[in-house]
Amino acid sequence: MRRxxxxxxxxxxxxxGSATRRFAGTARTAEALYGSLASAxxxxxxxxxxxxDPKLLSGRSASDIMDAVLEAVRPIxxxxxxxxxxxxxxxxLADLLERFPDADLLxxxxxxxxxxxxxxxxxxxxxxxxxxxxxxxxxNAPSPSxxxxxxxxxxxxxxETIAAQFRRLRAASVLSTGMVGRIASQALQASFEVFEDxxx
Numbered sequence: 613m614r615r616x617x618x619x620x621x622x623x624x625x626x627x628x629g630s631a632t633r634r635f636a637g638t639a640r641t642a643e644a645l646y647g648s649l650a651s652a653x654x655x656x657x658x659x660x661x662x663x664x665d666p667k668l669l670s671g672r673s674a675s676d677i678m679d680a681v682l683e684a685v686r687p688i689x690x691x692x693x694x695x696x697x698x699x700x701x702x703x704x705l706a707d708l709l710e711r712f713p714d715a716d717l718l719x720x721x722x723x724x725x726x727x728x729x730x731x732x733x734x735x736x737x738x739x740x741x742x743x744x745x746x747x748x749x750x751x752n753a754p755s756p757s758x759x760x761x762x763x764x765x766x767x768x769x770x771x772e773t774i775a776a777q778f779r780r781l782r783a784a785s786v787l788s789t790g791m792v793g794r795i796a797s798q799a800l801q802a803s804f805e806v807f808e809d810x811x812x
Contacts, residue, residue, distance in 0.1 A: 613765050614807075617741070621807045624744055628804035635800050638736045641697050642729050643793030644685045645704075649725045650789060652718040669718065677717045678705045692743060700735035704728045722787075730778045733796055734771040737803070741766065770803075777802040 625631035652664060663683035669676070678701075686697045708715055708728050715724055742749075742763065749766075753759035778799040782792075 613762065613769065616745075617766065617769065617807045618809070620741060620745060621804050625804070628801060628808055631804040632797065632801040635737065635740075636797065637693060638697065638733065639793050639797035639800060641686055641701075641736075642733055642796035643789055645681075645701060645732055646725055646729050646792040647789035648681060648684050649717075649720055649728065652720075664718070666718070674709060674717060678702055681705065681717065693740075696739040696743065697732075697736055700732050700739055701728075703735045704731035707731045726778075726782060726787075726792075729792060729796065730775050731771070733778060733799060734767075734774040737774060737800070738767045738770045741770065773806050774799060774803045777806070 621628060621631050625634055648664065663680045669680055672680075682698050682701055685701060686694055688694060688698070705717065705728055708720075708724060708731070709717075711727070712724055720728070746763070749762055750756070750759045753762060778795065781795045781798050781802070787795075
């Protein structure tokens with residue numbers, strides 16, 4: 613599995629540098645996600661009528677608020693990249709609520725915002741890898757359950773690698789919205805290099 617991901621980064625994405633450039637939009641979305649969540653936490657939500665208008669969100673469910681965050685951070689544009697990012701944001705927020713069931717999505721603590729960004733990065737890389745590799749994984753698995761198990765292994769591997777790189781980098785930085793975008797890009801690059809290292 614590790615060799616397979618290494619080959620995907622090296623051959624499918626053209627190596628770590630090329631992969632990092634391809635995922636530049638992921639880093640920008642990470643910056644926008646952090647910025648939106650941080651602004652919400654400071655009570656600086658969007659203008660009246662915007663996706664994060666507090667009057668429109670008052671009393672709404674967590675699912676409705678997740679949808680509003682998606683619209684604010686990554687509106688639909690019809691591309692596969694946007695769909696991957698939107699799913700990754702939603703999955704990151706869902707993971708947050710699983711870990712912190714009482715979290716207020718519009719008033720997250722700093723560690724909770726960073727957790728969402730970390731998960732978003734991992735899920736977006738995984739989603740795009742499965743778009744590219746999913747059919748091959750399913751076709752080469754002895755059964756549907758084996759294919760699902762392999763996909764779970766890949767997801768866990770990507771998630772843990774990116775989480776480790778993101779935490780390492782953010783621990784050494786004073787955080788701001790722009791800095792989170794740079795750390796996200798650096799974490800992606802470091803992770804792609806880890807994936808490639810299994811081929812050496």
